[in-house]
Amino acid sequence: MKVRIGVIGTGAIGCEHARRLTKVLTGAEVVAVTDVNRASAEKLVAALGISAEVYGDGHELIAAGDVDAVLVTSWGPTHEEYVLAAIEAGKYVFCEKPLATTAEGCRRIVDAEIAHGNRLVQVGFMRPYDAGYRLLRQAIVDGDIGEPLMVHCAHRNPEVPEAYVTPMAIHDTVVHELDVLRWLLDDDYVSAQVIFPRTTKYSHSKLADPQIILLETAKGVRIDVEVFVNCKYGYDIQCSVVGEEGVANLPEPMSITTRKNASLSQNLLSDWKKRFIDAYDVELQDFIDGIKIRSLTGPTAWDGFAAAVACDACVKAQETGQIESISMPPRPPFYDAE
Numbered sequence: 444m445k446v447r448i449g450v451i452g453t454g455a456i457g458c459e460h461a462r463r464l465t466k467v468l469t470g471a472e473v474v475a476v477t478d479v480n481r482a483s484a485e486k487l488v489a490a491l492g493i494s495a496e497v498y499g500d501g502h503e504l505i506a507a508g509d510v511d512a513v514l515v516t517s518w519g520p521t522h523e524e525y526v527l528a529a530i531e532a533g534k535y536v537f538c539e540k541p542l543a544t545t546a547e548g549c550r551r552i553v554d555a556e557i558a559h560g561n562r563l564v565q566v567g568f569m570r571p572y573d574a575g576y577r578l579l580r581q582a583i584v585d586g587d588i589g590e591p592l593m594v595h596c597a598h599r600n601p602e603v604p605e606a607y608v609t610p611m612a613i614h615d616t617v618v619h620e621l622d623v624l625r626w627l628l629d630d631d632y633v634s635a636q637v638i639f640p641r642t643t644k645y646s647h648s649k650l651a652d653p654q655i656i657l658l659e660t661a662k663g664v665r666i667d668v669e670v671f672v673n674c675k676y677g678y679d680i681q682c683s684v685v686g687e688e689g690v691a692n693l694p695e696p697m698s699i700t701t702r703k704n705a706s707l708s709q710n711l712l713s714d715w716k717k718r719f720i721d722a723y724d725v726e727l728q729d730f731i732d733g734i735k736i737r738s739l740t741g742p743t744a745w746d747g748f749a750a751a752v753a754c755d756a757c758v759k760a761q762e763t764g765q766i767e768s769i770s771m772p773p774r775p776p777f778y779d780a781e
């Protein structure tokens with residue numbers, strides 16, 4: 444039997460996820476959609492050629508008897524209320540990042556899920572599903588490079604819209620590193636600092652670009668993340684883990700090399716959607732498969748909370764210019780891997 448899914452929010456990623464549920468993945472069907480802009484939800488239903496019901500709002504959709512699980516892909520500030528409503532209804536819910544816009548909001552979700560008694564929430568952090576990051580983690584777990592000591596990362600976008608301002612470098616961009624590096628190193632952050640190099644002429648007065656985020660983990664690993672969102676040349680994700688006995692690098696996305704006109708060249712991606720397209724497929728398939736065996740194993744509400752705590756410290760560090768401490772409470776045993 445297929446898992447019947449309701450999609451709240453039919454913007455860019457909501458449409459993408461509805462498409463992959465309908466055309467790429469197995470074991471699920473989109474039976475309900477909603478969006479503040481009803482016409483956008485109707486357009487999606489028509490484009491996919493499905494017979495999904497269009498609901499007036501997210502709460503009606505969550506309450507619908509034929510909706511087994513919910514995808515929350517609406518605007519970030521709406522996520523908390525929909526995830527809490529899904530938990531209240533006892534329904535599985537996949538929530539795009541952020542889980543909530545504040546750490547307190549994420550904590551409310553954690554508390555509600557624990558009170559419910561079993562895992563219902565998966566957060567849309569897709570990098571742990573990326574084949575390259577998985578190889579990198581396996582190399583660390585297998586001890587191939589000895590104990591990790593340092594990590595050097597870069598997150599570069601060719602350009603961003605005018606509305607993208609300095610704190611968004613953390614909440615919208617570095618949040619992916621904050622999530623995946625905790626998972627990669629099996630560690631938590633204890634401090635954050637943000638350094639502002641000279642700003643590129645391609646930025647504007649409300650965006651300091653690039654930025655360097657310096658993190659320290661509980662085990663003493665030092666991490667630097669360069670975030671540069673007007674880098675012009677492409678969408679480029681780099682991650683290099685320096686261990687006691689070697690260095691492990693995130694593989695580059697597959698691309699052909701050409702020899703022509705006395706030069707050797709290789710194309711880079713420019714669109715983030717293409718960089719992690721396979722990871723998005725795998726994360727949603729994992730959500731569907733987890734529902735079928737009533738055991739979710741993907742990024743948890745606790746991971747969403749941990750990312751929010753780290754984001755808050757990084758934004759504070761942007762403002763103060765100081766090293767800000769990060770204090771994570773112990774992870775509840777509820778979230779221990781089974």
Ligand code: NAP
Pocket residue numbers: 451452453454455456457477478479480483500501516517518519521539540541567568569
């Ligand atoms: P988007 O294109 O603006 O889509 C958001 C959609 O939700 C819009 O159609 C918006 O309508 C609608 N919406 C707003 N409030 C709503 C409500 N109360 N009920 C139902 N629908 C509502 O944004 P997006 O790029 O798809 O991003 C959506 C979320 O996914 C964001 O939280 C974003 O951070 C996250 N995201 C994650 C990734 C990733 O890599 N994991 C990538 C992209 C996005 P209006 O346009 O009319 O306001």
